[in-house]
Amino acid sequence: MFDWLMWFTHMENSKPLALxxxxxxxxxxxxxxxxxxxxxxxLESYKYIPLDDDDPPRHSTAQAGYHSQSRKVMDNE
Known part of the structure; x- marks a missing residue:
């Protein structure tokens, strides 16, 4: 009844099946x-990520707040 299980435990049978x-x-x-x-x-657009040297725009209020906060942390250290 469990002959297939015994067949699968032999390495010469289980390796091709796993492959x-x-x-x-x-x-x-x-x-x-x-x-x-x-x-x-x-995915095609991702191939240019390493070559993208442009800085993000700094006119955004959320980014400006982030930069000022990170500078405060750096100054306190």
Whole structure:
């Protein structure tokens, strides 16, 4: 009745099965990542992040408050 379990415990049988399972999961992840137009455009835009040297605009009130607060913390140290 549990012969399949004994078959699976042998390394020469479980390694190919694990390989097929992991390869299937890998292919599923690739299909998920590279399908869908919105996801593809978003992932393509990420490739320029290391080259983006522009500073964020400083005219925003939320960012100005953040910068002044961080300077206060630095001055107190």
């Amino acid at each position: 097929v399972l992991f390869f299937g999961a890998f292919c599923g992840i690739l299909i998920y990542v590279f399908t869908g137009k919105r996801r593809a455009k978003r």
